[in-house]
Amino acid sequence: MIGTPDWGHTTSFEDINGDVAIVGIGETEYTKASGRTARDIGAEAAERAIADAGLEPADIDGLTFSGAFADFDVAAFHEQFGTTHEMWSSPWGGGMSWAGTAPYLAARAINAGKARHVLNVFPVAWATQRASMTGGPGEVHATQTAKQNLEVPFGWFPQPVYFATIMRRHMLEFGTTEAQFGAVAVACRRHANLHPGAVMHGKKMTIDDYLASPYLADPLRLFDSCLISDGGAAYVTTSAERAQDLPAPVVVVRGVAEGLSASGTHWSQQRDFTSTPQVFSAPPAFAMAGLTPQDVDVLTAYDPFTVVSLMQIEDMGFCPKGESGRFVEGDTLFHDAGKLPFNPHGGLLSHAYVLGIAHVVELVKQLRGTAAAQVPGAEVGVYGGYTGAHASTLVLTKA
Amino acid sequence: MAIKRADFPLPDLEDELTKEFFAGAARNELVIPRCTACGAWVWYPEPACPACGGELAWTSTSGRARLFSWAVVRRPFLPAFAEMIPFVTALVALEEAPEVRIVTYIVDTDPQELTADLPLEVTFRPLSFPTVPDRAVAVPMFRPRP
Ligand SMILES: [Zn+2]
Numbered sequence: 001m002i003g004t005p006d007w008g009h010t011t012s013f014e015d016i017n018g019d020v021a022i023v024g025i026g027e028t029e030y031t032k033a034s035g036r037t038a039r040d041i042g043a044e045a046a047e048r049a050i051a052d053a054g055l056e057p058a059d060i061d062g063l064t065f066s067g068a069f070a071d072f073d074v075a076a077f078h079e080q081f082g083t084t085h086e087m088w089s090s091p092w093g094g095g096m097s098w099a100g101t102a103p104y105l106a107a108r109a110i111n112a113g114k115a116r117h118v119l120n121v122f123p124v125a126w127a128t129q130r131a132s133m134t135g136g137p138g139e140v141h142a143t144q145t146a147k148q149n150l151e152v153p154f155g156w157f158p159q160p161v162y163f164a165t166i167m168r169r170h171m172l173e174f175g176t177t178e179a180q181f182g183a184v185a186v187a188c189r190r191h192a193n194l195h196p197g198a199v200m201h202g203k204k205m206t207i208d209d210y211l212a213s214p215y216l217a218d219p220l221r222l223f224d225s226c227l228i229s230d231g232g233a234a235y236v237t238t239s240a241e242r243a244q245d246l247p248a249p250v251v252v253v254r255g256v257a258e259g260l261s262a263s264g265t266h267w268s269q270q271r272d273f274t275s276t277p278q279v280f281s282a283p284p285a286f287a288m289a290g291l292t293p294q295d296v297d298v299l300t301a302y303d304p305f306t307v308v309s310l311m312q313i314e315d316m317g318f319c320p321k322g323e324s325g326r327f328v329e330g331d332t333l334f335h336d337a338g339k340l341p342f343n344p345h346g347g348l349l350s351h352a353y354v355l356g357i358a359h360v361v362e363l364v365k366q367l368r369g370t371a372a373a374q375v376p377g378a379e380v381g382v383y384g385g386y387t388g389a390h391a392s393t394l395v396l397t398k399a
Numbered sequence: 400m401a402i403k404r405a406d407f408p409l410p411d412l413e414d415e416l417t418k419e420f421f422a423g424a425a426r427n428e429l430v431i432p433r434c435t436a437c438g439a440w441v442w443y444p445e446p447a448c449p450a451c452g453g454e455l456a457w458t459s460t461s462g463r464a465r466l467f468s469w470a471v472v473r474r475p476f477l478p479a480f481a482e483m484i485p486f487v488t489a490l491v492a493l494e495e496a497p498e499v500r501i502v503t504y505i506v507d508t509d510p511q512e513l514t515a516d517l518p519l520e521v522t523f524r525p526l527s528f529p530t531v532p533d534r535a536v537a538v539p540m541f542r543p544r545p
Contacts, residue, residue: 151502152407153538165490169467216473273490
């Protein structure tokens with residue numbers, strides 16, 4: 001890269017390459033409206049992750065969760081498991097971008113002797129909550145002053161409209177075609193069809209189906225858009241040393257970084273309109289890991305809309321800026337034949353909209369060799385997290 | 400979290416940071432905050448210049464802009480929009496300060512005619528929604544320049 005763009009910055013992280021490993025993963029069912037609460041979903045994911053790690057709830061002495069949602073915090077943990085012990089905790093974990101940076105928080109706590117086994121958990125029940133409009137992505141945004149007064153009155157709301165506008169600009173600047181966006185949707189659906197736990201498991205989608213799906217806001221179609229789901233997942237991080245004593249195959253944290261956009265979630269004002277803060281996140285994460293994009297066997301990246309996948313693929317360095325449309329054509333993203341196996345669980349588009357936590361769990365499965373749509377011989381996996389304002393990059397390897 | 404304001408999604412004309420934008424529109428003026436110290440245009444509005452801390456003054460502009468990007472909205476994402484669809488919502492780059500992107504409606508043209516960087520001019524129109532009876536707010540919209 002020639003110079004560093006000035007529309008955002010990298011959060012400064014210490015080198016934790018090789019310090020910690022992910023040793024337990026747990027998931028609930030992923031569904032449409034289930035009637036369950038997010039707290040109940042979080043508890044089930046936590047219980048399964050702890051069991052997968054070969055630990056007891058009393059062994060978990062660190063917890064990272066989403067402070068913005070706070071559905072499963074320390075109090076909920078103790079209530080669920082009947083425990084009372086001291087726990088280190090941070091509200092800067094959970095899903096989205098933070099599903100990628102939670103292992104960094106865990107590493108810092110573990111290295112400082114504040115915790116031994118750290119659980120990161122993220123549940124969501126937006127499919128259930130949608131009916132009563134208590135929660136969901138649009139509602140959060142509509143409360144921000146600039147959006148409420150300078151965007152919503154002009155019909156620029158909610159996310160499908162923002163990303164339709166970004167998609168259009170990507171098409172205008174780089175010649176990206178509708179079928180190229182469709183290639184992302186089709187690859188994710190192909191993977192979901194291979195994954196019995198995916199919400200869209202039984203539903204096929206061809207590129208013709210994609211091109212026949214209705215526009216929500218041209219050029220963005222229904223099939224460019226993520227699902228709305230209930231579900232949750234969790235994972236347990238411990239020191240690389242301690243991981244040797246535990247039953248699960250060890251997946252080591254090699255690199256982690258966070259990038260921030262100076263314009264926050266005001267997408268309309270981001271200087272580089274067709275980029276993500278991965279520009280500030282991926283290079284330092286790969287540098288910490290001592291790896292490059294060419295070394296990556298499997299990528300899971302936050303995919304609320306197909307254009308976000310394309311932008312992240314570019315911004316993480318898998319292809320030059322503007323060339324992701326041509327790059328993803330054909331079988332590039334397929335788990336078994338592709339140059340860049342992408343979201344082999346089906347992603348937010350076709351697996352479940354659980355805001356990235358399942359993306360990290362899927363990477364762990366891929367590196368253990370136990371995924372439903374297994375990438376043959378996967379040794380290096382990367383997660384690209386995204387919220388608009390933030391991006392994170394998490395580089396994991398098989399031990 | 401929910402928006403309690405009865406006139407939503409009309410703009411809140413009491414909002415300190417943005418009310419001058421709509422006051423300008425009511426006088427047929429497109430005004431944008433500009434730093435009185437360093438001259439930077441500041442958008443979205445801030446309490447002070449993020450570059451130098453200087454005082455901001457709402458400043459008249461030419462009302463000329465270029466089409467940066469747009470979407471043709473086909474789903475009524477809010478009940479207020481139900482009778483408007485399809486409509487074109489867009490980002491336009493101000494001629495004297497292209498880094499200022501204004502979110503607006505594109506009017507008086509067929510969406511098929513829109514192209515990148517299309518020259519536009521402001522037109523002030525009353526904005527009203529059937530869900531907010533008997534209220535209208537003058538807002539800047541944009542149309543192709545003749
Ligand atoms: Zn200034």
